Amino acid sequence: MAITPAGAIEAGLEQARLVAAMYADAEAALLERIAARVGKDLDNDDGNDWAAKRLAEVTQLRKEAEAIVRRLESVAKKAAQAAVLDTWAEGMDAAVRGAVLQVADAKLRKRLERVLQDARNLGAKRGISAGQGVAELAAQAVSLVTSVHEGALRAVDDIYRNVVAETAGRVLVGAETRREAAQRALDRLTAQGITGFTDSANPSRTWNMASYVEMAMRTATARAAVDGHLSTLRDAGIGLVSVSRLPYTCDRCARWEGEVLALSGSAGTRVEENPATGVQVFVQVAGTVAEARLAGLLHPNCGHSLNAYLPGVSRPAPVVRSKATYEDAQRQRYLERKIRENKRRAAVALDDEARAKAAAKIANYQRQLKGLTKAARLPR
Ligand SMILES: [Zn+2]
Structure with a gap:
């Protein structure tokens, strides 16, 4: 189906969401591995021995985590690259559609469509060669996305050691059982996920693996949609x-x-030709893209x-009426965050009771999200 320029960006954001979901799943799998090791021998009454045994298992945990990350790497690379390339192609299609839709005159519409379609086909051949344009953008996206892998492995190590240390320390004080202490430490140290990733554009903010990947992919795909679009217009x-x-x-x-923006040149008044009539018209240009x-x-x-x-x-x-309001979109993000948060809780649950509690919350937030996306027709 032909797509509009705004639709191309939305399609890119949806692709970004899919790549981020792979990282959220991998994050949950890593947290599960941590919890499985922490949960061993919790109820055996051997005091300090428990912590020593757990710390002796760091290497095994590391191997399990590496296996998860390698599996992730093989699918995520392809997905990130495909997301950028596909969105760029959507942007090129949108260039044709977005221009043609504005023209009422059948003859001009046909001529314009031919010129744009030729430019689109030319761009499709040229743009995918390595080292330029969209290929460069796709390579950057892959490198940003896979850059979290090493950090994730280190973080798994840190979280595990800290949970064991905190659990052992609490038991010495003696107020709660070791199981309660372990659950508390797991919940606290994994509440935000596997974190510590920063973006060079905003170093004060840290992300967890899924949110970092989503941010990087949203930026890359939105850029691809616009660049694919503009390259086709330029060629036409x-x-x-x-x-x-x-x-x-x-x-x-x-x-x-x-406002009207130019692909090149400077701001100010320009004399341009009406493509339908050939008549010269004045155009006020606010600046370049x-x-x-x-x-x-x-x-x-x-x-x-x-x-x-x-x-x-x-x-x-025209004022583009988005399907959803700003508040709806904010509420959607909030509910998605809550679902991810409780999925992490479920991943580190040491017993059925804790798992059931998290599952009930997930179901509740999912129900709310479903109702919202249905009512507001938000993309899902
Ligand atoms: Zn804006």
Whole structure:
């Protein structure tokens, strides 16, 4: 099905979500391995011996964790690369569709479609060669995504050692059973998942493996959708785009809403030709796409998109009604976070009672999420 420029970005974000889900599953599997080792011999009354035995098993745990990460690596590399390449192709398709949809005149529409389709096919051949354009972007995404693997293995080690130390320390004080102490330590030290990953753009914030991968993939796929789109427009000789308008907007993007941007050149008034009539028209250009991007437009999680601007033909950008409101989207993220949090709880549960408690919470949040996505028609 043909796709619009905004739709291409959304398709990319959905792909990013799928790659992140692989990491969330692997994270849960790693936490399960930690809990399985911590849970051994908990109720045997051999005091300090328990901690010594557990620490002697660090190497085995490491091997189990490595097996999980290797399995993840083989699928995640392919998935991350495919996500970027597919989204870039969606962006190219969107270039054709987004321009053609604006034209009422049948003759011009046909001519435009042919030119754009040729540009799209040319770009598809050229863009996938190694070391340039989308291939470069895909390689970067793969390298960011797989960069968490070593850190995850180190973190598994750290979490395990800390849980054992904390459990042993608590028992010496003697108020609670070793099992209770172990569960408490596991819950506390894994509440945020396998964490410690930072993004060079914002080093003060740390992520867990799944959220880091989701952030990296969202950025890469959104970029691929826009770059695929723009490369096709450029090849088709279309040098202007307009910025979509949203029912709600972030402060950083407000100044660009509905404005016309150029792929190259400078801001100001230009004389351009109406492609339908050949008549010269004035166009007010607010800046280049590169300038707008540097100033924040199309930042991570930006809802804006670009579309071809055909002088004298394109109408002012309509307000794109997104299917969901900002509040709905926030609520969706919150519920997803809660589900992941309780999946981690279930992964480190040392007994059926703790597992059932987490499972009940997961089911409850999933029910709420289902109701919300149905009512608000959010992407799932
Ligand atoms: Zn924005």
